Amino acid sequence: MLNKINVAIVGASGYTGLELLKILINHPTFVISYVANSEGNTTVSKLHPSLTGVFDMEVKKANAADIKAVADVVFLALPHKASMGFAKELLALCGLKIVDLSADYRLELDTYEEHYCPHEDKENLPNAVYGMPEFYRNELKKANLVANPGCYPTASFLALAPFLPYIKEGASVFIDAKSGISGAGKKLTDATSFVSVSENMTAYNPFKHRHTPEIVEKAKLIGGKDLKINFVPHLIPVTRGMLVSVYVSLEEEIDAKSVLKEFYKDEEFVRIFDEPVNIKNTSGTNFCDIFVAQNGKDLFINSSIDNLLKGASSAAVVNANLMCGLEENCGIPKIAYVP
Numbered sequence: 598m599l600n601k602i603n604v605a606i607v608g609a610s611g612y613t614g615l616e617l618l619k620i621l622i623n624h625p626t627f628v629i630s631y632v633a634n635s636e637g638n639t640t641v642s643k644l645h646p647s648l649t650g651v652f653d654m655e656v657k658k659a660n661a662a663d664i665k666a667v668a669d670v671v672f673l674a675l676p677h678k679a680s681m682g683f684a685k686e687l688l689a690l691c692g693l694k695i696v697d698l699s700a701d702y703r704l705e706l707d708t709y710e711e712h713y714c715p716h717e718d719k720e721n722l723p724n725a726v727y728g729m730p731e732f733y734r735n736e737l738k739k740a741n742l743v744a745n746p747g748c749y750p751t752a753s754f755l756a757l758a759p760f761l762p763y764i765k766e767g768a769s770v771f772i773d774a775k776s777g778i779s780g781a782g783k784k785l786t787d788a789t790s791f792v793s794v795s796e797n798m799t800a801y802n803p804f805k806h807r808h809t810p811e812i813v814e815k816a817k818l819i820g821g822k823d824l825k826i827n828f829v830p831h832l833i834p835v836t837r838g839m840l841v842s843v844y845v846s847l848e849e850e851i852d853a854k855s856v857l858k859e860f861y862k863d864e865e866f867v868r869i870f871d872e873p874v875n876i877k878n879t880s881g882t883n884f885c886d887i888f889v890a891q892n893g894k895d896l897f898i899n900s901s902i903d904n905l906l907k908g909a910s911s912a913a914v915v916n917a918n919l920m921c922g923l924e925e926n927c928g929i930p931k932i933a934y935v936p
């Protein structure tokens with residue numbers, strides 16, 4: 598039997614932090630040895646009363662040297678910018694494996710600086726592996742720093758990837774995406790308040806959302822295609838879940854369903870459906886469900902993930918499993934919150 602591996606969660610008071618706690622409490626090999634948020638001086642059960650009687654521990658103000666003393670793996674569930682500042686400190690201490698849930702290590706330098714802010718850890722950026730095991734499994738096994746993908750790029754890219762060889766260079770791809778409110782994190786804003794969201798639906802940042810360059814970059818790096826990605830996200834009145842609809846015309850007519858099935862035949866966490874997918878079947882799981890319909894060369898590709906899990910925290914634990922030589926599916930949730 599493998600020895601236990603100590604892990605730290607930084608940003609444990611947030612939504613993805615809570616999901617990390619819930620997965621890691623039940624993980625057969627990882628043991629939570631350190632929990633932090635921005636202020637410390639509290640406990641897990643005070644931050645998350647839902648865990649009362651299940652798991653408790655002191656929550657500290659994050660400190661890199663203290664983490665190095667008690668943990669081997671660190672999950673950073675922090676906003677971008679804060680994350681790279683802390684990851685840089687941790688990496689300087691050597692020997693830690695880090696999974697960063699923010700955008701800080703996902704993009705090439707120029708793209709990151711164009712869409713986010715000046716990068717503060719240019720030294721480590723080139724060593725980060727993009728945490729999508731479907732495409733970088735071998736690299737993840739050797740990685741010390743993993744950039745966990747964004748939720749929209751996960752659902753969008755997994756839907757699009759099988760068809761990249763059949764799309765013309767420079768073609769326009771339309772991605773209509775819908776996310777539950779937890780995708781925005783726990784901080785309240787006018788746009789995410791109950792009165793704005795309840796019984797309502799709205800598009801935001803059409804063609805300008807920061808996840809667009811992530812999808813464009815990965816289509817180029819992984820699929821070798823420069824595409825015009827027209828990405829429009831929407832907020833929908835649910836707590837969690839993400840549904841993506843991709844509309845694209847191919848250069849030639851193919852049997853789209855067979856291509857999709859063949860592409861993911863060895864992927865445990867990608868399921869192919871004969872009917873349009875829904876968000877409930879992936880809620881609470883690490884699955885990405887995909888469906889495709891075609892009208893000749895025109896495709897409608899439909900994917901669903903739980904933004905907090907396959908789009909963030911369970912994907913992060915899958916990546917940590919790979920980094921630590923564990924089975925990819927070790928401790929990963931598969932049973933959906935249905936009904």
Ligand SMILES: NC(=O)c1ccc[n+]([C@@H]2O[C@H](COP(=O)([O-])OP(=O)(O)OC[C@H]3O[C@@H](n4cnc5c(N)ncnc54)[C@H](OP(=O)(O)O)[C@@H]3O)[C@@H](O)[C@H]2O)c1
Binds near residue numbers: 679780784
């Ligand atoms: N929500 C999603 O569906 C989702 C999906 C994929 C990726 N992500 C990414 O995952 C990261 C966390 O997202 P989230 O939704 O969990 O955010 P969140 O609910 O807003 O939580 C953010 C966490 O970061 C801590 N924090 C904030 N500013 C900090 C600072 N300057 N220094 C140290 N800690 C700080 C907060 O601690 P306090 O409570 O003490 O302020 C809190 O624990 C973000 O980068 C986000 O983009 C989120």
